[in-house]
Amino acid sequence: MPNSRWRIRRTRKLASATLVVALFAGGCGGSGADGPVAGDATADGPPKVLTTFTVIADMAQRVAGDRLVIESITKPGSEIHEYEPTPDDLIRAQDADLVLDNGLGLERWFSRFVDRTGARSATLSDGVDPIPIAIGSYQGQPNPHAWMSPRAGEIYVGNIAAALGELDPPNAGVYRANAEAYAAELRGVGEQLRRELATLPPDQRALVTCEGAFSYLARDAGLAEGYLWPVNADAEGTPQQIAAAVGFVRDRAVPAVFCESTVNDGAQQQVARETGARMGPQLYVDSLSRADGPVPTYLDLLAHDARAIVTGLTGRSPA
Numbered sequence: 001m002p003n004s005r006w007r008i009r010r011t012r013k014l015a016s017a018t019l020v021v022a023l024f025a026g027g028c029g030g031s032g033a034d035g036p037v038a039g040d041a042t043a044d045g046p047p048k049v050l051t052t053f054t055v056i057a058d059m060a061q062r063v064a065g066d067r068l069v070i071e072s073i074t075k076p077g078s079e080i081h082e083y084e085p086t087p088d089d090l091i092r093a094q095d096a097d098l099v100l101d102n103g104l105g106l107e108r109w110f111s112r113f114v115d116r117t118g119a120r121s122a123t124l125s126d127g128v129d130p131i132p133i134a135i136g137s138y139q140g141q142p143n144p145h146a147w148m149s150p151r152a153g154e155i156y157v158g159n160i161a162a163a164l165g166e167l168d169p170p171n172a173g174v175y176r177a178n179a180e181a182y183a184a185e186l187r188g189v190g191e192q193l194r195r196e197l198a199t200l201p202p203d204q205r206a207l208v209t210c211e212g213a214f215s216y217l218a219r220d221a222g223l224a225e226g227y228l229w230p231v232n233a234d235a236e237g238t239p240q241q242i243a244a245a246v247g248f249v250r251d252r253a254v255p256a257v258f259c260e261s262t263v264n265d266g267a268q269q270q271v272a273r274e275t276g277a278r279m280g281p282q283l284y285v286d287s288l289s290r291a292d293g294p295v296p297t298y299l300d301l302l303a304h305d306a307r308a309i310v311t312g313l314t315g316r317s318p319a
Helices: 004-027 054-064 087-094 110-117 150-167 169-198 215-221 239-252 266-275 298-314
Strands: 048-051 069-072 098-101 121-123 206-211 224-229
Touching: 048 054, 054 069, 054 098, 054 150, 054 169, 054 298, 087 110, 098 110, 098 150, 121 150, 150 169, 150 215, 150 298, 169 215, 169 298, 206 239, 206 266, 215 224, 224 239, 224 266, 239 266
Parallel strands: 048 069, 048 098, 098 121, 206 224
Antiparallel strands: none
């Protein structure tokens, strides 16, 4: 029998969601009368947790198991930094019991989003030692891509378990146990990642990407880091950025450069042409792939990027 406390809460939320639909229908067109109605599918179901992007949705699903409904606001392949929430997103947030965000300035749209929905939220990067951005208009602000470090990923997992335990106290022990098992898997991937990257010769221990999204991974693995722009949606691929990347690659004789799945690699292709560096395999950062793609889970993303970096920099596949 459905838990009555979830049914009562969702009945209240349905009224709020209906108000959101009405506001958007009058103010900006909304999704129309044929759009989804919040609360219908899960009115008598388990609590619903909404995440800002697919990577943390996968992490939350591993901790929650089958006891909660986990959904991502953004879809696989979406660019997260300058995402614009839709009326349907607001409806889904009104229907959620908890919203999980990354923090560290990643989702610059998020505070406005939560303010308009009133949803409870938890920030998963709390407790991570942030790395400041070194260049550009975001200089001095924390680099938001902490999940690219498996060590930081363990902190995320702990924060997820705590947030889910507060949401659903009867299952708090299950979430803690799931989080501990998941953290052990992350440690294993992190150790493998460091072993693979440790095989790089000293003169190849530099990572040059489009976005500066690998600072935490570079810190873990002892890699020098170069990039075209610090954060997606900043000025991307300007002549000055390309010239700086070309200088970095030439000064260190970097054998390969990389770009991420959610951005255009044209500027990095120019860096490769001007320096003679290889264009390495595509990397994944801000989004997972679909289930049949190369990185359907967070663990897959970390392992894929480690292999791609080693392959690109050495010209051989890792052992």
